Amino acid sequence: MSIVTGDERRVGRPRSEDRDRAILDAALDLLVEQGFAGLSMEGIAARAGVGKATIYRRWKSKAEVVVEALGGHVCQLGELPDTGDVRRDLVSMYRALLETFKGADGAMMAAFAAEKVRHHELRDEFDRTFVADRRRHMRQLIERGVAEGRFPPDSNIELLAEVGPALLWHRFTMRHGLLPDDLPEQIVAQFLPEPT
Amino acid sequence: MSIVTGDERRVGRPRSEDRDRAILDAALDLLVEQGFAGLSMEGIAARAGVGKATIYRRWKSKAEVVVEALGGHVCQLGELPDTGDVRRDLVSMYRALLETFKGADGAMMAAFAAEKVRHHELRDEFDRTFVADRRRHMRQLIERGVAEGRFPPDSNIELLAEVGPALLWHRFTMRHGLLPDDLPEQIVAQFLPEPT
Amino acid sequence: MSIVTGDERRVGRPRSEDRDRAILDAALDLLVEQGFAGLSMEGIAARAGVGKATIYRRWKSKAEVVVEALGGHVCQLGELPDTGDVRRDLVSMYRALLETFKGADGAMMAAFAAEKVRHHELRDEFDRTFVADRRRHMRQLIERGVAEGRFPPDSNIELLAEVGPALLWHRFTMRHGLLPDDLPEQIVAQFLPEPT
Amino acid sequence: MSIVTGDERRVGRPRSEDRDRAILDAALDLLVEQGFAGLSMEGIAARAGVGKATIYRRWKSKAEVVVEALGGHVCQLGELPDTGDVRRDLVSMYRALLETFKGADGAMMAAFAAEKVRHHELRDEFDRTFVADRRRHMRQLIERGVAEGRFPPDSNIELLAEVGPALLWHRFTMRHGLLPDDLPEQIVAQFLPEPT
DNA sequence: ACATAAGCGAGACGGTACGTCTCGTCTTCTG
DNA sequence: CAGAAGACGAGACGTACCGTCTCGCTTATGT
Numbered sequence: 127m128s129i130v131t132g133d134e135r136r137v138g139r140p141r142s143e144d145r146d147r148a149i150l151d152a153a154l155d156l157l158v159e160q161g162f163a164g165l166s167m168e169g170i171a172a173r174a175g176v177g178k179a180t181i182y183r184r185w186k187s188k189a190e191v192v193v194e195a196l197g198g199h200v201c202q203l204g205e206l207p208d209t210g211d212v213r214r215d216l217v218s219m220y221r222a223l224l225e226t227f228k229g230a231d232g233a234m235m236a237a238f239a240a241e242k243v244r245h246h247e248l249r250d251e252f253d254r255t256f257v258a259d260r261r262r263h264m265r266q267l268i269e270r271g272v273a274e275g276r277f278p279p280d281s282n283i284e285l286l287a288e289v290g291p292a293l294l295w296h297r298f299t300m301r302h303g304l305l306p307d308d309l310p311e312q313i314v315a316q317f318l319p320e321p322t
Numbered sequence: 323m324s325i326v327t328g329d330e331r332r333v334g335r336p337r338s339e340d341r342d343r344a345i346l347d348a349a350l351d352l353l354v355e356q357g358f359a360g361l362s363m364e365g366i367a368a369r370a371g372v373g374k375a376t377i378y379r380r381w382k383s384k385a386e387v388v389v390e391a392l393g394g395h396v397c398q399l400g401e402l403p404d405t406g407d408v409r410r411d412l413v414s415m416y417r418a419l420l421e422t423f424k425g426a427d428g429a430m431m432a433a434f435a436a437e438k439v440r441h442h443e444l445r446d447e448f449d450r451t452f453v454a455d456r457r458r459h460m461r462q463l464i465e466r467g468v469a470e471g472r473f474p475p476d477s478n479i480e481l482l483a484e485v486g487p488a489l490l491w492h493r494f495t496m497r498h499g500l501l502p503d504d505l506p507e508q509i510v511a512q513f514l515p516e517p518t
Numbered sequence: 519m520s521i522v523t524g525d526e527r528r529v530g531r532p533r534s535e536d537r538d539r540a541i542l543d544a545a546l547d548l549l550v551e552q553g554f555a556g557l558s559m560e561g562i563a564a565r566a567g568v569g570k571a572t573i574y575r576r577w578k579s580k581a582e583v584v585v586e587a588l589g590g591h592v593c594q595l596g597e598l599p600d601t602g603d604v605r606r607d608l609v610s611m612y613r614a615l616l617e618t619f620k621g622a623d624g625a626m627m628a629a630f631a632a633e634k635v636r637h638h639e640l641r642d643e644f645d646r647t648f649v650a651d652r653r654r655h656m657r658q659l660i661e662r663g664v665a666e667g668r669f670p671p672d673s674n675i676e677l678l679a680e681v682g683p684a685l686l687w688h689r690f691t692m693r694h695g696l697l698p699d700d701l702p703e704q705i706v707a708q709f710l711p712e713p714t
Numbered sequence: 715m716s717i718v719t720g721d722e723r724r725v726g727r728p729r730s731e732d733r734d735r736a737i738l739d740a741a742l743d744l745l746v747e748q749g750f751a752g753l754s755m756e757g758i759a760a761r762a763g764v765g766k767a768t769i770y771r772r773w774k775s776k777a778e779v780v781v782e783a784l785g786g787h788v789c790q791l792g793e794l795p796d797t798g799d800v801r802r803d804l805v806s807m808y809r810a811l812l813e814t815f816k817g818a819d820g821a822m823m824a825a826f827a828a829e830k831v832r833h834h835e836l837r838d839e840f841d842r843t844f845v846a847d848r849r850r851h852m853r854q855l856i857e858r859g860v861a862e863g864r865f866p867p868d869s870n871i872e873l874l875a876e877v878g879p880a881l882l883w884h885r886f887t888m889r890h891g892l893l894p895d896d897l898p899e900q901i902v903a904q905f906l907p908e909p910t
Numbered sequence: 911a912c913a914t915a916a917g918c919g920a921g922a923c924g925g926t927a928c929g930t931c932t933c934g935t936c937t938t939c940t941g
Numbered sequence: 942c943a944g945a946a947g948a949c950g951a952g953a954c955g956t957a958c959c960g961t962c963t964c965g966c967t968t969a970t971g972t
Contacts, residue, residue: 138916139968145918166958177919182960239495241436249498257496282512289485289513292492296484299435300453300491302445316478317485317513334946335937341949362927373950378929530921531963537923558953569924574955631887635824641890649888674904681877681905684884688876691827692845692883694837708870709877709905726942727941733944754932765945770934 141184148174149181153195158230162192162237189241193251196238206263212271213314219264220290220310227298227305236299264290271318278321289317337380344370345377349391354430358388358437385441392434393447402459408467409510415460416486416506422452423494423501435495460486474517485513533576540566541573545587550625554584554633581637588630588643598655604663605706611656612682612702618648619690619697631691656682670713681709729772736762737769741783746818753780781839784826794851800859801902807852808878808898815886815893824887849875859906866909877905 152173156165167188171178185191207218226232242249265287271277277286290313297304306312348370352361363384367374381387403414422428431452438445461483467473473482486509493500502508544565548557559580563570577583599610618624627648634641657679663669669678682705689696698704740761744753755776759766773779795806814823830837853875859865865874878901885892894900 137914137970139918139970141917142968167960168958171919175919177917177921178960179920179962180918183917187960239436242495253496282508285489285508285512288489288492291496292488293481293484295496296488296491299438299495300487312478312481316481333939335948336939337948338937363929364927367950371950373948373952374929375931375951376949379948383929529919529965531923532965533922534963559955560953563924567924569922569926570955571925571957572923575922579955632827632830634887635827674900677881677900677904680881680884683888684880685873685876687884687888688880691830691887692841692879704870704873708873727944729943755934756932759945763945765943765947766934767936767946768944771943775934 145174145176145180146184149176149184149191150195152176153191154234157192157195157234157237161233162241165192167191187245189245189248192238192241193248193255196234196252196255206259208267212267212274212276213318213320215267216264216290216318217310217314219260219267220294220313223260223291223294224305224307224309227294227303232298232303239299261287261291276320277318286318289313341370341372341376342380345372345380345387346391348372349387350430353388353391353433354426357429357433361388363387385437385444388434388437389441389443389447392430392444392451402455404463408463408470408472409514409516411463412460412486412514413506413510415456415463416490416509419456419487419490420501420503420505423490423499427452428494428499432495456487457483472516473514482514485509537566537568537572538576541568541576541583542587544568545583546626549584549587549629550622553629557584559583581633581640584630584633585637585639585643588626588640588647598651600659604659604666604668605710605712607659608656608682608710609702609706611652611659612686612705615652615683615686616697616699616701619686619695623648624690624695628691652683653679668712669710678710681705733762733764733768734772737764737772737779738783740764741779745780745783746821755779777836778839780826781836781843784823784840784843794847796855800855800862800864801906801908803855804852804878804906805898805902807848808882808901811848811879811882812893812895812897815882815891820886820891827887848879852878864908865906874906877901 149170152170153165156169156173165188167178167181170176170191171181174181181191185194207215209215226235238248238252242252265283268277268281268283268287272279272281272283272286290310293313294305294309297309345366348366349361352365352369361384363374363377366372366387367377370377377387381390403411405411422431431448434444434448434452438448461479464473464477464479464483468475468477468479468482486506489509490501490505493505541562544562545557548561548565552561557580559570559573562568562583563573566573573583577586599607601607618627627644630640630644630648634644657675660669660673660675660679664671664673664675664678682702685705686697686701689701737758740758741753744757744761753776755766755769758764758779759769762769769779773782795803797803814820826836826840830840853871856865856869856871856875860867860869860871860874878898881901882893882897885897
């Protein structure tokens with residue numbers, strides 16, 4: 127998050143948005159190429175053709191640069207689906223998440239998740255940037271589904287909303303990315319079946 | 323993994339097992355206290371009362387020290403329960419896992435999980451130490467449960483065996499440890515219900 | 519000699535002359551206190567309140583730091599005497615040299631002399647700093663003395679100019695500093711007597 | 715100096731003289747090849763095919779090994795001349811010293827002298843091994859010369875005995891080895907002339 | 911129009927940790 | 942026991958980044 131976000135600044139040379147972008151792009155490139163550990167501020171500055179101070183003027187730490195670099199990148203999840211068919215919507219969302227885990231974004235998410243442990247700001251930003259919306263939407267889908275009688279009325283909504291992401295995340299982080307393409311359907315079939 | 327693993331060495335002063343232990347203990351302590359990133363070889367050496375060379379004589383890098391530190395660590399899983407009542411056994415295991423997350427081992431697991439991404443050896447050791455036995459046991463419980471008709475015969479065994487750990491892990495890593503004490507029961511009630 | 523000597527650098531923060539001085543002073547102090555061998559880059563950095571990189575940015579090795587430390591050191595020769603009385607002038611110079619050996623500069627000269635053997639740059643700088651002026655002046659005194667008939671006309675000027683420093687140096691380095699106060703007079707009386 | 719010099723040892727396996735020699739030879743070789751600074755105990759041990767403890771059992775430090783290595787080597791100065799002709803004897807001795815300074819021995823003496831500054835044991839041993847005898851002999855020659863009227867009766871014997879070695883040493887250490895072959899004769903002619 | 915104030919690239923700065931090296935000591939097994 | 946091998950604690954080596962701090966520009970703005 128940019129240190130100065132408001133528009134209260136008026137005098138002096140304004141910050142160049144070119145540099146913002148150059149820095150974030152460089153950070154992202156290097157992150158993908160070498161992972162979080164191989165990422166150095168010196169490297170970002172060099173790659174972006176920018177002085178280190180120009181980075182630190184905008185962000186307080188390596189972690190924050192990466193937060194924003196990654197945040198700007200991953201948020202292109204497409205629209206949250208809402209077709210009226212809850213199960214189809216959930217499968218869509220699971221699949222979008224699954225695709226995120228695969229591809230280059232997966233490595234980035236993993237790297238990011240790894241750093242969350244140590245940097246609470248990162249954790250929150252991670253949440254805000256590409257978890258919160260999805261979570262909210264899934265919850266609404268489930269709630270509506272329960273209300274419409276598509277899931278049993280005594281369902282544990284909280285868990286039901288969480289089970290898909292949880293299984294995908296578990297597969298990704300704890301089972302070395304064992305993510306078959308039909309996993310979304312499997313999950314729905316097993317844990318969100320139609321009431322008999 | 324120790325640099326010299328065979329028993330071909332015979333001459334000269336043998337490596338001191340005291341030092342092995344002192345180093346690994348120090349590494350583990352510091353890992354829990356400060357996380358992987360806050361862990362320095364210099365710190366380990368100082369805490370273990372050992373020269374840096376004594377560490378590098380045994381392991382090639384920080385990662386390798388940690389792998390072995392982890393390997394030497396006996397994760398207190400408690401006994402793997404087997405009472406004949408599948409659901410009770412699963413609740414027991416979920417609870418043990420939940421306690422692990424809450425205790426000192428939890429911090430350690432988080433720290434390791436973060437590093438797994440970058441170090442495959444670490445990932446494997448992590449699996450061996452914290453995960454493999456439990457996973458195997460849970461799967462057996464589920465398989466037996468299905469065989470005995472305690473779960474529907476068309477259950478997705480793989481997912482059923484995974485859903486509990488997945489939800490706990492998700493709560494722990496992605497929801498900042500939102501782990502109510504009755505979560506095991508909730509999970510079983512929602513996802514592993516008795517067949518009607 | 520400083521790594522960057524030209525004035526081609528223009529951009530970036532300029533090197534601080536304060537640090538140059540702090541480093542060289544620290545080096546010189548430690549050299550006198552502990553000798554060349556007891557001199558560590560880490561020690562210099564600590565004493566100068568400077569990071570090690572700041573030293574290595576300027577010099578490539580310990581030897582080069584010392585060379586320059588020595589170069590910056592103004593050896594207090596006192597004025598080169600020229601009273602017209604050759605023998606009195608020589609006694610003065612011998613005494614100044616003797617005092618140099620006895621004082622802090624003596625320890626320094628010994629330390630440097632020891633190291634000269636291994637580092638030719640050091641040898642030359644040592645010569646420039648401690649020796650060259652004195653040598654030239656003594657030679658001139660002797661030459662004039664011979665010209666004026668104060669020494670026999672067939673004198674070996676080279677040796678005559680050298681005998682005093684040689685004896686003092688020999689006493690200092692080979693006889694543990696056996697340097698009685700009247701040694702200058704003894705030398706003149708024995709080796710530079712008035713022609714009969 | 716060997717740590718155990720007496721012959722009070724009787725029990726157990728006796729020290730191998732082969733090893734003494736192997737160690738000293740290795741030390742000397744390496745000293746000549748790389749100088750005192752490039753000399754490591756590890757290197758000596760390896761070159762001699764000997765354990766480090768075997769060296770430390772005999773000598774307390776690197777310096778002492780070198781003392782003995784060098785001592786054993788240089789003492790082959792030949793007989794101290796005593797022909798009855800004082801000046802010829804002195805020229806002989808000066809020349810022997812001069813030859814020592816030239817050759818490979820010179821580098822060794824310089825290396826040795828350099829270390830004397832820091833190691834008093836070295837200084838004393840240096841003295842004992844290849845200075846003391848010569849000095850005593852020169853002094854006797856001079857004393858006899860004065861007694862026999864070959865030098866003026868009011869000569870400063872101490873200085874007269876010292877002037878040759880002092881000039882040679884000065885040339886060697888302070889003038890980069892400016893040692894012409896007739897320097898011995900020059901010295902005698904200038905500073906030890908026949909009384910008129 | 912021009913002063914002002916901030917932005918900027920470059921890179922120096924005090925630190926900290928890296929992985930390597932040698933010191934002089936210690937500990938084992940072999941002869 | 943001596944000896945070869947080599948582990949050991951200590952601590953310096955020279956390198957790489959960290960996040961901060963100057964420098965001498967450059968670039969809008971607001972007077």
